[in-house]
Amino acid sequence: MTSHIEMVGVQKTFGAFHALKGVDLDIRRGEFLTFLGPSGSGKTTLLMVLAGFETPTAGTVTKDGADITGVSADRRNFGMVFQGYALFPHMSVADNIAFPLKIRGVAKRERDARVAEMIELVGLTNHQAKRPQALSGGQQQRVALARALVFKPELLLLDEPLSALDKNMREQLQFELKEVHRKTGTTFVFVTHDQNEALALSDRIAIFNNGGIVQVDTPEQLYAAPRDRFTAEFLGSINIFELDNPRQLDGFVVGDFCGQKIIAPAPDGGASPLLSVRPEFVDVRKIGPDAGENGVEAFVREKVYQGGNTLLKLVAANGTELTAIRHAGQASDMEHGETLWVTWPRMRGRIIPEN
Ligand SMILES: Nc1ncnc2c1ncn2[C@@H]1O[C@H](COP(=O)(O)OP(=O)(O)O)[C@@H](O)[C@H]1O
Numbered sequence: 001m002t003s004h005i006e007m008v009g010v011q012k013t014f015g016a017f018h019a020l021k022g023v024d025l026d027i028r029r030g031e032f033l034t035f036l037g038p039s040g041s042g043k044t045t046l047l048m049v050l051a052g053f054e055t056p057t058a059g060t061v062t063k064d065g066a067d068i069t070g071v072s073a074d075r076r077n078f079g080m081v082f083q084g085y086a087l088f089p090h091m092s093v094a095d096n097i098a099f100p101l102k103i104r105g106v107a108k109r110e111r112d113a114r115v116a117e118m119i120e121l122v123g124l125t126n127h128q129a130k131r132p133q134a135l136s137g138g139q140q141q142r143v144a145l146a147r148a149l150v151f152k153p154e155l156l157l158l159d160e161p162l163s164a165l166d167k168n169m170r171e172q173l174q175f176e177l178k179e180v181h182r183k184t185g186t187t188f189v190f191v192t193h194d195q196n197e198a199l200a201l202s203d204r205i206a207i208f209n210n211g212g213i214v215q216v217d218t219p220e221q222l223y224a225a226p227r228d229r230f231t232a233e234f235l236g237s238i239n240i241f242e243l244d245n246p247r248q249l250d251g252f253v254v255g256d257f258c259g260q261k262i263i264a265p266a267p268d269g270g271a272s273p274l275l276s277v278r279p280e281f282v283d284v285r286k287i288g289p290d291a292g293e294n295g296v297e298a299f300v301r302e303k304v305y306q307g308g309n310t311l312l313k314l315v316a317a318n319g320t321e322l323t324a325i326r327h328a329g330q331a332s333d334m335e336h337g338e339t340l341w342v343t344w345p346r347m348r349g350r351i352i353p354e355n
């Protein structure tokens with residue numbers, strides 16, 4: 001995919017506060033890119049810089065190689081969808097969607113054709129004459145999406161558009177959003193603080209922390225190979241073992257943890273004492289580690305029934321909290337307070353940089 005938008009060294013300060021601390025980001029044409037991070041990490045601020053509603057304190061934004069840093073929002077011609085629906089209450093669904101075409105002077109016949117096309121795209125056939133108040137939250141957000149896409153913007157910016165919806169509606173709209181992205185081929189930049197939403201929707205995810213982007217990668221790559229502790233812990237659940245006396249040995253890192261010798265593949269970079277293992281690779285049982293496995297003793301603190309599986313929260317002798325998943329159907333006779341072995345294949349561990 002070719003580069004569509006490029007941001008280099010983007011900073012934004014509000015008084016003495018640094019909301020963006022020098023962000024570099026390459027947005028590819030036609031991709032679904034998600035900004036994911038905790039509240040206050042700078043996601044909306046960067047989206048506003050992209051939209052042209054905020055001018056960066058330093059740095060540049062280019063589109064197809066041309067500098068657009070100083071171009072105002074109305075001249076960028078990007079589509080936007082926010083968390084609040086921001087529809088015109090006194091206008092019908094069709095008139096809401098037609099509005100961007102009207103202010104651009106598009107003739108009525110073409111307007112009607114484009115609105116009809118949009119109404120079909122977002123599944124609002126039979127609702128076009130209604131006022132927004134007569135629609136559910138999910139339907140209102142579909143109108144907002146149609147209105148943002150009707151003038152065929154090359155870039156669509158979405159700031160937590162699904163956050164106000166209940167779980168079922170949110171999942172339904174996630175699915176539809178993905179479909180709309182596929183059908184239109186527009187570049188989507190989507191903001192969320194919901195990890196599962198980001199994993200489900202995105203071609204790539206940019207992880208935000210504290211005014212910066214810490215990693216940009218595909219969901220699979222971010223989950224399997226987070227580059228720092230923040231990303232490892234933010235995306236899904238993970239076990240982190242702080243190893244004592246870590247040492248390199250023939251392509252492995254060997255360290256000690258609660259009296260056990262723990263072995264993991266050595267990373268490309270320098271040695272770090274942080275070993276991570278995803279819960280799905282962990283076994284919990286009465287028998288200690290086999291050859292090729294690591295094992296740590298821990299007691300069962302909590303069993304959380306989740307329907308399809310059961311989450312086990314355990315605590316090792318040094319206080320480290322561990323998480324394992326038992327799928328429905330697996331034997332699950334372990335008792336609260338019982339001390340068991342938490343084991344995993346050595347090759348499933350990943351050493352991550354300490355930060
Ligand atoms: N106009 C503003 N004036 C002062 N501080 C702001 C302004 N806009 C955002 N901030 C601050 O910048 C930080 C990042 O905000 P924001 O980009 O909205 O975060 P996010 O969208 O990731 O939750 C927050 O601490 C916020 O309070």
Ligand SMILES: [Mg+2]
Binds near residue numbers: 043044045
């Ligand atoms: Mg925000």
